[in-house]
Amino acid sequence: MTRSRMVVVGGDAAGMSAAHQALRSAQQHGRELEVTVLEATEDTSYSACGIPYWISGEVDSRRSLIARTPEVHRQLGVDLRTGARATHVDHDAGEVHWVGPDGEQRLGYDDLVIATGAPSIVPDWARDASGAPGRGVQVVKTLDDGAWWIRALAGAPKHVVVAGGSYIGLEMAEAMLAHGHRVTLMTRSRVMSNLDEPMSDRVATALDVGGVTVHTGAAASGVERAADGSLAAVLAGDLRVEADLLVLAIGVTPATEIVQHLDLPRSRRGALRPDPHGRLADGLWAAGDCCDVRHRITGDWAYLPLGTHANKMGRATGDTIGGGDLTFPGALGTAITRFAAGAAYAEIARTGLGLVEAQEAGFKAVEVTTDGTTASGYHPDAQPIALSVVGEQGTGRLLGAQLVGGRGSAKRIDTVAMALWSGSSVADLAWADLAYAPPFATAWEFVSLAARRLAERL
Ligand SMILES: Cc1cc2nc3c(=O)[nH]c(=O)nc-3n(C[C@H](O)[C@H](O)[C@H](O)COP(=O)(O)OP(=O)(O)OC[C@H]3O[C@@H](n4cnc5c(N)ncnc54)[C@H](O)[C@@H]3O)c2cc1C
Incomplete structure (x- = not known):
């Protein structure tokens, strides 16, 4: 029997769900399958969702957010390469190009799963000369970002500006207040703008009671720096708010550059649009935050980057590659969060x-x-x-x-x-x-x- 080669790019929710379900499914269907995962960082299968609660101190350690370490994945039969960044997909040759500790390499595949997620948006004005977020500015996406915030918040109380009034902005505001920092939240439209206005107003009231100064209709548009280069203020048009730190929580962008040159179904923002099995083309698959999902009520595509969908999409994709028939049935846009600070408590x-x-x-x-x-x-x-x-x-x-x-x-x-x-x-x-x-x-x-x-x- 020929051994089929599955390569997954991205070793978190969608990618590792696909990898393990493919192995289980192949075993059930009597197929020979080898699964390799390329993960750019050193972390796998962690709860990004838990990072704000780790920063707040409600969750005690980085370790408790990790569901499966790289070692556990390897013990379960996945050839996991960490520090391995895929740079290009040559689908005609059936090869993915990647860069790791030993330089540039190529890996052949029969089936390739794109599970690259969606990094946080960092506008140009928030970057330093190297392209990274400038001093005092950070996103909340990876465990390393969480560790950055814990270091940055140590010591005397600070004034933190949160740019973004959606789930992550609210959760970070709560985390900052838990440590006695002062918080100003700027949001382009309303707080929780994916709620209708009267419900969004109730959330704004909770933020006010909890001690957050909220500026609605205020899209962060720049920063001012002190002579020593540290953050001095955050700007939103004419609005200027002095700040020690800036949380960037203004959205994410699907990471699909490695297949940008291929003619694949995708949205204008670049999110891939696989079929319910995760298939984009013969031998090419995608799952998780780099994809749109089908909305079960409108029937249209929707971009709903959530862990609940990433895990399920990965499972359906892996199952199909292994010989099964599972499908991802679409989404309703169900979501949940909390804001709790002092006398304020809103679910x-x-x-x-x-x-x-x-x-x-x-x-x-x-x-x-x-x-x-x-x-x-x-x-x-x-x-x-x-x-x-x-x-x-x-x-x-x-x-x-x-x-x-x-x-x-x-x-x-x-x-x-x-x-x-x-x-x-x-x-x-x-x-x-x-x-x-x-x-x-x-x-x-x-x-x-x-x-x-x-x-x-x-
Ligand atoms: C602070 C925060 C709170 C959240 N809270 C919730 C919540 O409460 N509920 C919920 O449902 N969802 C929540 N989410 C969203 C959830 O974490 C994501 O939907 C989920 O992690 C998506 O999984 P994924 O595998 O598609 O992508 P990711 O988790 O982003 O994983 C993609 C992986 O691919 C790797 N990668 C990218 N490009 C390459 C490359 N070229 N080569 C190799 N590796 C690459 C990345 O390093 C990364 O490890 C939250 C997210 C954040 C950041």
Whole structure:
């Protein structure tokens, strides 16, 4: 039997899921497969999602964020090369060019998986002469970035500007406040702009209560430096905010340069668009943050760079290469985060389409926001919760929901996500048999109550 060669570029969520599932699948299907992974850094399979909580001190060490070390991957049968950066794909020759400790090399493949992720955006004005983020400026992407922040924040309290009002910006603001630093957040449009405005306003209120100075409509556009080169201020148009440190959390860009010259399905921003098995072309595959995903409600491509999708896409891709048939069924845009500081505590979550997104997608959409509690109002564990539910006028179709609430509220979004996943209507959600006892819910469970109020309007 001929031994097939699979090469994966990128050794984190998508790449290592693909590598291990391919080995399992090949074994199940009686195939001979050798799997090599090229990873540019020395780290594999770590939780980037946990980095803000490591910086805040809630997670105690770098080590606890690593799910599988390079040694463990090798023991499990993957030929993992770290410090190995792929530079070019010669698909006609079936070779990937890469640079490692021993210089430039080539590696032949039968199947190549692009799982290169999406580095954080660093605008030119934030870079030094070497092209790296300038003094006092850093992104939050890798474990090394996390270690940088822990070093930079040591000592006397500092004034930290956070550029970016989305998940990572909020999580970093929380981490800075946990150490007594002063935080100003600048965001191009609104805080959590992927929520509809009334829900986004609730998040802005939580930031205010937590002590963050928020500038909306303020896209960071430059820095001022002191005579010694240290960071002095961050600029956003006419706005000037003195700062010791700047967190850049203004988005990511799919890392697809190594296949840029190939004629492959991709978006304008460069995200690859594989089929549900992860296939881009014969022998060429992609998974994770370097890809768009299919949105299950609009049917369109969407760029939703999240670990939940990266792991699943990698698994489907690896399974197919190994001889299986798993597919990635698309995404709903479900996401969750938290902002907690002092008296402020807000859990934030969304799934499906918000009102504006639904209207933009052409739905005759109706939205109702309901305020309530996570437990019976008389119970001491009751926390406030607000749920905005969106449905389609006429058909009663459930389209999405957004939530801001107190402790224990946010995972209720999963009830809505599952209803969306299975094609339930707003009325189905209103009448669903959801669990109730006073410490956990109200008699009309809050999600059903909110759906019922919308159903009455559809
Ligand atoms: C601070 C933070 C918080 C987050 N929180 C959440 C969360 O709460 N929930 C959630 O679902 N997602 C979250 N995410 C997103 C999640 O971490 C990513 O979606 C996930 O890591 C994507 O996995 P990936 O394998 O596609 O890409 P990455 O994890 O980016 O891995 C890509 C790998 O490829 C390597 N690589 C790139 N180019 C090359 C090359 N040319 N040659 C060799 N190697 C290369 C990189 O070094 C990297 O190790 C968060 C991300 C960050 C940064």
